Amino acid sequence: MSEHLLGPVKQVYRWIEASERWVDREAINLYAGTNRQSSAVRRAMQTTLNARPSLGDPGDKYETGLEYSDRIETWTCDRIRTVFSARWVEHRVLSGSMANLYALMATTKPGDTVYAMPSAAAGHATHHQEGAAGLYGLHVENIPLVPGTHLINWPQWQEEVAQLHPRLIILGSSLPLLPVDVAKAREIADAVKAYLMYDAAHVAGLVAAGRFQQPLQQGAHLMTMSTYKTLGGPAGGLVVTNDGDLAQRIHAIAYPGLTANFDMARVAGLGIACHELEVFGQAYADQCLRNAARLAEELVARNIPVWRPDGEHSEQITESHLVAIDASNYGGGTRAARRAEASYVLFSGIPLPIPEVAQDYNGIRLGVQEITRLGMHEAEMAQVADFIDKALNAPERAEKTRREVREFRREFQTVQFGFHVDED
Numbered sequence: 001m002s003e004h005l006l007g008p009v010k011q012v013y014r015w016i017e018a019s020e021r022w023v024d025r026e027a028i029n030l031y032a033g034t035n036r037q038s039s040a041v042r043r044a045m046q047t048t049l050n051a052r053p054s055l056g057d058p059g060d061k062y063e064t065g066l067e068y069s070d071r072i073e074t075w076t077c078d079r080i081r082t083v084f085s086a087r088w089v090e091h092r093v094l095s096g097s098m099a100n101l102y103a104l105m106a107t108t109k110p111g112d113t114v115y116a117m118p119s120a121a122a123g124h125a126t127h128h129q130e131g132a133a134g135l136y137g138l139h140v141e142n143i144p145l146v147p148g149t150h151l152i153n154w155p156q157w158q159e160e161v162a163q164l165h166p167r168l169i170i171l172g173s174s175l176p177l178l179p180v181d182v183a184k185a186r187e188i189a190d191a192v193k194a195y196l197m198y199d200a201a202h203v204a205g206l207v208a209a210g211r212f213q214q215p216l217q218q219g220a221h222l223m224t225m226s227t228y229k230t231l232g233g234p235a236g237g238l239v240v241t242n243d244g245d246l247a248q249r250i251h252a253i254a255y256p257g258l259t260a261n262f263d264m265a266r267v268a269g270l271g272i273a274c275h276e277l278e279v280f281g282q283a284y285a286d287q288c289l290r291n292a293a294r295l296a297e298e299l300v301a302r303n304i305p306v307w308r309p310d311g312e313h314s315e316q317i318t319e320s321h322l323v324a325i326d327a328s329n330y331g332g333g334t335r336a337a338r339r340a341e342a343s344y345v346l347f348s349g350i351p352l353p354i355p356e357v358a359q360d361y362n363g364i365r366l367g368v369q370e371i372t373r374l375g376m377h378e379a380e381m382a383q384v385a386d387f388i389d390k391a392l393n394a395p396e397r398a399e400k401t402r403r404e405v406r407e408f409r410r411e412f413q414t415v416q417f418g419f420h421v422d423e424d
Helices: 003-026 039-045 067-084 096-107 154-164 182-191 204-208 244-258 264-301 333-341 369-373 378-393 395-409
Strands: 088-090 113-116 139-142 168-171 195-199 222-226 237-241 322-326 348-350 363-367
Touching: 003 395, 039 264, 067 088, 067 204, 067 237, 067 264, 088 244, 096 195, 096 222, 096 237, 096 244, 113 154, 154 182, 168 182, 182 195, 204 222, 204 264, 237 244, 264 322, 264 369, 264 378, 333 348, 333 363, 333 378, 333 395, 378 395
Parallel strands: 113 139, 113 168, 168 195, 195 222
Antiparallel strands: 088 237, 222 237, 322 363, 348 363
């Protein structure tokens, strides 16, 4: 093969290696929508299974030669059912956003009204007009909140629901700092015969470990999620439910509807990730919660304006793996994130319901799931807070901070709370 033809391929590999070196091994990655996978999960995804079609259900495939693929698929579904205490799972979903679309199609029809967390409180785009809900033709109403908080205004909401008779209520957001009262929301939904859905995209790994909250057991009809955030698996989505009628509708949407063939290597990796949560999940989730709480304390000690989801005078900051910062004084969360990138501190902007602040992404969202999986504990949160402080308040020192971050990261390279195999 001539070097001229192979050259572009080698360049792609150089880019891959550069990305892995920077993001995986040198930076402090606090972006909430990511995680590091164990070598066991990665090894499953590097197989030829990802090019083999698999049309249909285990034991009843259109293609032949899938006996062992069927075993993988069945084992993975068993693992998912176990960690989420769910009777039915739809595992073939390509993303968390697609999982939300499946749920919308299974519970509503175009023209119906749905309630969701407002965008200003990090309600996900797929729950709203610009995303899957709007594209599917639904009318979206915002769940009313106590001003300046993430707390639901229950009396106001109950009155609105009684008037508007929504078909679906969506709980969950892109910044789930505190559990929500799912049982109370179910009572409101039942009063108008609405479905209740919980989007666990960011907290799926905590839920699977029996932490944060248990939406299905607390009353949600179905739960959607991403599989690569706290769950620690490959990119994709899931829908789980204990409602048999909903399960049948969701299955028909997936097959023969929107999914058809799918990546079996991803399913294998997902099964291993869920098995890791069976074995290591409680220890992993508990460490995430301790790290987030300590990081919040350390940020407050450095006079960084940590945002409190139930009011500015509250002591409560987080009960999940996430921490939020008011980015009003940093030019907004997105601008702050782009400046901090030069210091090798990675995070994202997020909307916060802060009165009289016009920036769309007026907050900063930090997630500790990846640094926890790399072996960091409470003792390391002081140093992490120092780096965040420098990235936010001393961007002119970015080169020096970057060197300090790279040196700090040398000790934290191995993925914890997972299985390890030879990837060669």
